[in-house]
Amino acid sequence: MTLMTKLYGAAAALAMTAGAAVAEPALIFDLGGKFDKSFNEAAFNGAVRWAEETGESFREIELQSEAQREQALRRFAENGNNPIVMTGFAFGNVLSEVAPDYPDTKFAIIDMVVDSPNVRSVVFNEHEGSYLVGMMAAMASESGTVGFIGGMDIPLIRKFACGYAQGVKAVNPDATVVSNMTGTTPAAWNDPVKGSELTKAQISQGADVVYAAAGGTGVGVLQTAADENILSIGVDSNQNYLHPGQVLTSMMKRVDNAVYDAMKAGTDLETGINVMGIANGGIGYALDEHNESLVSAEMKAAVDEASAKIASGELAVHDYMSDDSCPALSF
Amino acid sequence: MDKMPGWADAVLVPLISLLLAAILSALVIIGIGEDPVAAFKLMVDGALMRSSGWGYTLYYATNFIFTGLAVAVAFHARLFNIGGEGQAMIGGLGVALACLYIPWPNWYVALAGATVSAAIFGALWALIPAYLQAKRGSHIVITTIMFNFIAAALLNYVLVNLLRPQGAMDPATARFPEATQLPTFQDMFSTAETAMFRGAPANVTFFLAIAMCFVVWLLIWRTKLGYEIRAFGHSESAAKYAGISPVKITIVAMLISGGLAGMMALNTTMGEAERLVMNATEGAGFIGIAVALMGRSHPLGVLLAALLFGFLYQGGAELALWTNIPRELIVVIQALVILFTGALDNMVRMPLEKLFLASRRKA
Numbered sequence: 001m002t003l004m005t006k007l008y009g010a011a012a013a014l015a016m017t018a019g020a021a022v023a024e025p026a027l028i029f030d031l032g033g034k035f036d037k038s039f040n041e042a043a044f045n046g047a048v049r050w051a052e053e054t055g056e057s058f059r060e061i062e063l064q065s066e067a068q069r070e071q072a073l074r075r076f077a078e079n080g081n082n083p084i085v086m087t088g089f090a091f092g093n094v095l096s097e098v099a100p101d102y103p104d105t106k107f108a109i110i111d112m113v114v115d116s117p118n119v120r121s122v123v124f125n126e127h128e129g130s131y132l133v134g135m136m137a138a139m140a141s142e143s144g145t146v147g148f149i150g151g152m153d154i155p156l157i158r159k160f161a162c163g164y165a166q167g168v169k170a171v172n173p174d175a176t177v178v179s180n181m182t183g184t185t186p187a188a189w190n191d192p193v194k195g196s197e198l199t200k201a202q203i204s205q206g207a208d209v210v211y212a213a214a215g216g217t218g219v220g221v222l223q224t225a226a227d228e229n230i231l232s233i234g235v236d237s238n239q240n241y242l243h244p245g246q247v248l249t250s251m252m253k254r255v256d257n258a259v260y261d262a263m264k265a266g267t268d269l270e271t272g273i274n275v276m277g278i279a280n281g282g283i284g285y286a287l288d289e290h291n292e293s294l295v296s297a298e299m300k301a302a303v304d305e306a307s308a309k310i311a312s313g314e315l316a317v318h319d320y321m322s323d324d325s326c327p328a329l330s331f
Numbered sequence: 332m333d334k335m336p337g338w339a340d341a342v343l344v345p346l347i348s349l350l351l352a353a354i355l356s357a358l359v360i361i362g363i364g365e366d367p368v369a370a371f372k373l374m375v376d377g378a379l380m381r382s383s384g385w386g387y388t389l390y391y392a393t394n395f396i397f398t399g400l401a402v403a404v405a406f407h408a409r410l411f412n413i414g415g416e417g418q419a420m421i422g423g424l425g426v427a428l429a430c431l432y433i434p435w436p437n438w439y440v441a442l443a444g445a446t447v448s449a450a451i452f453g454a455l456w457a458l459i460p461a462y463l464q465a466k467r468g469s470h471i472v473i474t475t476i477m478f479n480f481i482a483a484a485l486l487n488y489v490l491v492n493l494l495r496p497q498g499a500m501d502p503a504t505a506r507f508p509e510a511t512q513l514p515t516f517q518d519m520f521s522t523a524e525t526a527m528f529r530g531a532p533a534n535v536t537f538f539l540a541i542a543m544c545f546v547v548w549l550l551i552w553r554t555k556l557g558y559e560i561r562a563f564g565h566s567e568s569a570a571k572y573a574g575i576s577p578v579k580i581t582i583v584a585m586l587i588s589g590g591l592a593g594m595m596a597l598n599t600t601m602g603e604a605e606r607l608v609m610n611a612t613e614g615a616g617f618i619g620i621a622v623a624l625m626g627r628s629h630p631l632g633v634l635l636a637a638l639l640f641g642f643l644y645q646g647g648a649e650l651a652l653w654t655n656i657p658r659e660l661i662v663v664i665q666a667l668v669i670l671f672t673g674a675l676d677n678m679v680r681m682p683l684e685k686l687f688l689a690s691r692r693k694a
Contacts, residue, residue, distance in 0.1 A: 062657075067599070
């Protein structure tokens with residue numbers, strides 16, 4: 001191809017994005033789509049918050065196929081979008097190939113570690129937040145049995161389950177934790193019907209608080225828990241509002257903050273591994289007008305104390321992914 | 332003969348269908364407040380004006396050539412193979428097993444071996460529906476579509492439980508060894524000064540697809556077996572009377588069809604991802620039906636239709652990247668083209684035929 005046609009193509013692309021800033025950031029959603037009420041949506045909200053505060057704009061794409069992962073990364077990088085933020089561990093493989101080709105572009109990947117000088121890998125200490133909501137679940141439970149419903153059975157979700165079980169056992173060593181995974185494929189992130197069935201099964205085993213760490217599947221878990229008059233715990237975003245008075249709390253994984261921070265840093269984005277935990281506000285539990293009647297003062301005091309201990313390093317919650325095993329729960 | 336001229340059947344009908352689809356798509360785009368002319372220009376620029384755009388267009392086209400040929404061969408025997416998707420998935424398993432467990436010395440030997448493996452796996456997946464159709468009369472449309480689900484479940488099981496590397500979260504196999512990685516267009520056509528097809532996934536399997544077009548043409552129109560397939564497709568009773576075994580033709584045609592569909596996985600698995608991922612087929616098995624319909628089951632027609640759909644896929648990706656047209660609407664646009672060129676083919680053909688006949692009568 002001649003230089004002229006290349007210039008022409010570039011000019012056309014520029015014409016379409018007229019008025020865009022030179023280093024417009026880009027956000028790539030995973031196959032789940034951006035409105036999943038959970039993980040991807042949190043990322044979208046972070047980007048929107050950045051755009052509203054700065055008055056600038058960002059590019060975004062929802063993927064349609066596997067081949068588009070690499071394509072979207074390369075096209076955004078060639079277009080000069082910087083930084084490029086992507087949600088989900090599934091980008092890990094592709095990004096480790098693409099990133100070295102564009103040394104001047106900064107990338108941020110959430111939930112995965114990619115070792116490249118121009119990549120910021122954002123990982124969350126989900127086990128810490130899950131520990132806190134596990135404590136709350138054990139204190140709220142009357143039957144002494146609590147449930148966990150995960151999405152796809154991957155180490156990342158086992159990390160949630162393991163932290164949760166540790167929190168439960170810390171409050172009540174005799175408590176039973178029932179744990180189920182929705183499936184083994186990405187379809188498990190968006191199967192509210194199965195989430196609902198698993199909830200019913202756990203209720204029949206005596207569970208009266210269930211924690212859903214399952215993306216869109218969690219919507220079904222929370223719904224069924226509300227219908228059956230037991231308590232549920234949301235994940236990623238603050239889901240307390242979905243069923244006011246029936247969602248005990250939500251384990252907040254501030255994906256929105258991670259995206260917001262990355263976009264705010266712009267081209268000066270600090271690369272390397274960025275661990276978001278309780279200490280730096282990346283992880284927490286949700287307390288608002290929808291659940292304040294459910295959270296007793298005693299509960300709040302205990303959780304806040306544990307939270308402070310985790311932040312200071314006094315209390316260490318075991319991370320399932322560090323050694324693929326869990327002291328409090330067997331899978 | 333009450334027929335319209337061949338050129339009208341082969342060129343005019345698809346062109347008018349495309350035009351209708353384009354007009355409807357434009358209305359859809361106007362409906363959501365975007366500019367259809369700019370959108371079309373963006374698709375053309377992104378898919379055809381840059382070498383890397385061509386790289387993606389040809390990559391998608393390669394998939395559609397294989398699956399289109401698969402459906403076309405079965406069509407000639409009047410068998411409707413809807414199972415291209417499942418056959419390609421299982422073909423992918425064949426590719427992955429061949430690449431992971433056989434120490435190939437270099438890529439061309441590996442490609443030959445993986446091709447055979449993919450074709451055998453795909454063909455075997457088509458064998459059961461073919462046998463059920465030939466011997467038991469179970470309808471091939473029902474059985475092949477059911478086998479798509481079985482294939483997906485089987486692949487799911489194998490990837491999650493058997494082939495996934497320890498500790499990995501993705502349901503995918505390990506990366507294939509270096510020696511099995513196919514040269515991409517970038518490796519083949521880039522010179523020291525200019526990088527061509529940068530980062531695009533198009534690879535050497537495109538030429539294999541072209542070669543298979545020629546092979547299918549030879550098979551259908553230049554061999555005894557091809558003649559038997561066509562005779563069987565035109566009239567089962569006449570074929571039987573001529574001493575052609577319906578059981579044999581049904582099974583052989585489906586084996587060839589399944590083999591071609593299985594070979595599609597070479598492109599996505601060995602050429603692009605270099606590992607087997609869960610949804611490696613990306614719906615190409617179903618697009619193959621539209622491609623074969625539009626290409627009138629002729630290899631040349633399949634090639635052209637596959638290029639068109641490759642353009643639509645790549646252009647659609649460009650739209651998703653640079654406009655606010657949501658991905659669901661891009662699927663709508665692609666579906667409109669499939670609807671008009673595949674399903675509503677007769678809507679254009681019949682009036683056109685009448686028009687030609689009327690003008691002939693006058694003359």
